[in-house]
Amino acid sequence: MTDQLRAEVRDHYARAALAVIDGPGCCSPIASGEPAFGPGLYTPEELGPLPVDAVAASLGCGNPTAVADLRPGETVLDLGSGGGIDVLLAARRVAPGGTAYGLDMTDEMLTLARRNAAQAGVDNAVFVKGEIEAIPLPDASVDVVISNCVINLSTEKPRVFSEIARVLRPGGRLGVSDIVADDDLTAADRAERGSFAGCVAGALTFSEYAAGLTAAGLTGIRLTPTHAVGDGLYGAIVAAVRPQAGSPAEPGDADAAAAGLHAARALPKAGAVVLGRGSAETQACGSSGSCCG
Numbered sequence: 001m002t003d004q005l006r007a008e009v010r011d012h013y014a015r016a017a018l019a020v021i022d023g024p025g026c027c028s029p030i031a032s033g034e035p036a037f038g039p040g041l042y043t044p045e046e047l048g049p050l051p052v053d054a055v056a057a058s059l060g061c062g063n064p065t066a067v068a069d070l071r072p073g074e075t076v077l078d079l080g081s082g083g084g085i086d087v088l089l090a091a092r093r094v095a096p097g098g099t100a101y102g103l104d105m106t107d108e109m110l111t112l113a114r115r116n117a118a119q120a121g122v123d124n125a126v127f128v129k130g131e132i133e134a135i136p137l138p139d140a141s142v143d144v145v146i147s148n149c150v151i152n153l154s155t156e157k158p159r160v161f162s163e164i165a166r167v168l169r170p171g172g173r174l175g176v177s178d179i180v181a182d183d184d185l186t187a188a189d190r191a192e193r194g195s196f197a198g199c200v201a202g203a204l205t206f207s208e209y210a211a212g213l214t215a216a217g218l219t220g221i222r223l224t225p226t227h228a229v230g231d232g233l234y235g236a237i238v239a240a241v242r243p244q245a246g247s248p249a250e251p252g253d254a255d256a257a258a259a260g261l262h263a264a265r266a267l268p269k270a271g272a273v274v275l276g277r278g279s280a281e282t283q284a285c286g287s288s289g290s291c292c293g
C-alpha cells in the first residue's frame with residue numbers, strides 16, 4: 001500500500017509538472033480563483049521577480065519562507081520542492097553565502113525547478129532527487145527545513161520527522177506549511193473529504209503532528225492555523241526547533257496541539273469545496289488533475 005500510494009503521488013505530480021512544461025500553467029490565480037492552494041498565498045512583491053512557470057507550478061498551501069526568518073549565509077532545505085517556488089524565494093533570502101536545497105522525488109518536477117532557477121538567474125539553488133523519508137544530506141548540515149504541502153503526502157511520517165531532526169543542526173529550525181485536520185476527524189473522515197495525492201486523506205491531526213515532532217526530539221512546537229480549506233481541514237504553519245544538546249523540551253510543547261486546534265476552530269469556515277475530488281479547482285486545472293487539491 002505504501003509503495004502504491006507513493007507511486008500515485010509521484011504520477012500525480014509528474015502530470016502536474018508536465019502540464020506546466022507542456023502548456024499553460026495550472027492553478028494560477030486566474031485559472032482557479034482558489035486561495036487555499038497555489039500562488040494566491042504569496043505577495044505580489046514575492047511573485048513579481050519569479051519566472052511565470054515557477055508561479056504557475058506552485059501547489060503549496062502556505063508560504064513557509066515568509067515565516068522561516070531566513071538569514072544570509074544559512075543553508076535551507078525545502079522538502080518536496082515541486083516547481084521550486086519556495087527554493088527560489090529562500091535562495092534570495094539566504095544570499096550572499098547561503099544555499100537553498102530543494103528535494104523532490106519526481107523527475108518532471110526537478111526538471112521544471114532547474115529550468116525555473118536558470119530562468120530566474122538564481123545560482124545558489126540546488127535541486128536534489130530523493131525522498132523526504134531518506135534525505136540525501138549529511139547529519140546536522142541544515143539551518144532551516146521548510147516544506148509546503150508535502151508532509152501530508154508521506155506514507156511514513158515518523159521517518160520524515162526523524163530525518164528532519166537528523167539533518168538540522170542543533171538549534172536549527174523547522175518552518176512548514178501543511179494541511180492539518182481537526183482532532184475529531186478519523187482517518188476515514190479524512191479519506192472521505194479528499195484524496196491522498198490531493199493532500200487531504202494523509203493530513204495529520206493537530207495532536208498527531210505535535211506528537212510526531214515530539215517523538216523525533218524536536219521542541220518549541222507551534223501549530224498556527226492560517227485558513228480553513230475544508231470541513232475540519234486547515235492550512236497551518238508548523239514550527240519547531242532541534243534543541244541544543246542537553247537542553248530540555250520547552251514547556252509549551254505539551255499544549256501546542258490544543259492551542260492550534262482551538263485557534264483553528266475559531267477560523268472562518270471554508271467555502272464548500274471537496275478537495276481532490278473533482279472540485280472546481282481540479283476541473284479548472286484541466287484533465288491532469290494536477291493541483292494539490
Ligand SMILES: C[S@@+](CC[C@H](N)C(=O)[O-])C[C@H]1O[C@@H](n2cnc3c(N)ncnc32)[C@H](O)[C@@H]1O
Pocket residue numbers: 009010013014057058059060061079080081082083084085086103104105106109130131132133147148149150153154155199292
Ligand atoms: C503539493 S506539491 C508541492 C510542491 C511545492 N512544495 C509547492 O509549494 O509548490 C508536492 C511535491 O512533493 C513531492 N513529493 C511528494 N511526496 C514526496 C516524497 N515522499 N519525497 C519527495 N518528494 C515528494 C511531489 O513530487 C511534489 O513535487
